Amino acid sequence: MESTWRDRDRDFQKHLIDGETTIQDLVEVLHDTKTNFQLLLPGFTDEDDSTIWRNQKDIDCDEVYENIYIGDAATAKNKEYLKKLGITHVLNAAEGKRFGFVDTDKNYYKDTTIKYLGLPLADRPWICISEYFYTASAFIDEAILQKGKVFVHCMMGISRSATCVLAYLMIKKQLLAAEAVTIVRQNRDIYPNEGFLHQLAQLDNQLRRQRL
Numbered sequence: 001m002e003s004t005w006r007d008r009d010r011d012f013q014k015h016l017i018d019g020e021t022t023i024q025d026l027v028e029v030l031h032d033t034k035t036n037f038q039l040l041l042p043g044f045t046d047e048d049d050s051t052i053w054r055n056q057k058d059i060d061c062d063e064v065y066e067n068i069y070i071g072d073a074a075t076a077k078n079k080e081y082l083k084k085l086g087i088t089h090v091l092n093a094a095e096g097k098r099f100g101f102v103d104t105d106k107n108y109y110k111d112t113t114i115k116y117l118g119l120p121l122a123d124r125p126w127i128c129i130s131e132y133f134y135t136a137s138a139f140i141d142e143a144i145l146q147k148g149k150v151f152v153h154c155m156m157g158i159s160r161s162a163t164c165v166l167a168y169l170m171i172k173k174q175l176l177a178a179e180a181v182t183i184v185r186q187n188r189d190i191y192p193n194e195g196f197l198h199q200l201a202q203l204d205n206q207l208r209r210q211r212l
Contacts, residue, residue: 021204033185043085062188088148093160125195136164162190177204
C-alpha cells in the first residue's frame with residue numbers, strides 16, 4: 001500500500017510537456033466547436049415522420065459516439081422509443097425525486113430488457129461527480145463490449161450526462177479532454193457546468209501523467 005501511494009505521488013509530480021489542462025481550455029473548446037444539428041432523430045429514416053415523433057413524444061436524443069446516446073428525461077421515460085432505437089443500457093445521471101432530478105430507477109424498466117444504472121447527481125458546480133467517473137465509464141463500456149447501445153441522460157442532457165460520457169471517452173477510449181469535448185459537442189449541444197469541467201480537466205491531467 002505504501003508503495004502504491006509513493007507511485008501516485010510520483011505520478012502527480014510528473015511534468016506535463018504541453019502544460020496542465022484547465023477549465024478555460026475546455027470552455028474554449030466548447031465555444032469554438034459548432035454542433036451539427038441533425039434533421040432526423042436517431043433510429044429514424046427518411047420514410048419516418050420524425051417531426052411528429054419529436055412533437056408528440058418529446059424526444060430529445062443524439063448519438064454522440066458510436067452506440068452512445070445522450071438525451072433528456074422525457075426521452076428516458078419513452079420506453080417505446082428506446083426499444084425502437086435498440087437501447088440495451090440506460091444511465092440516469094440525475095436519479096432522484098427532487099426538483100432537477102429524474103424519478104426513474106431499475107423498477108421503471110423492469111418490463112424491458114434494459115440494464116439500468118442511476119447516479120444521484122445534482123447539476124451544481126460543487127458536486128463531486130468525479131467519484132462516479134469510473135463507475136459510469138465501466139457501465140458504458142459494458143454496453144459497448146456487449147455490442148449494445150447505451151442511453152445516458154439527466155434532466156436536459158447537457159451537463160451531468162455529458163460529463164459522464166466525456167469521462168468514459170477519456171478513461172476507456174484514451175481521448176484527451178479537448179478531443180472528447182469536440183466529438184460530443186459536434187453531435188450535441190452540451191455544456192457541463194464549470195465545476196464539472198474543472199473535474200474533467202483534473203481527470204485529463206491525471207490520465208496524461210499515468211500515460212507518460
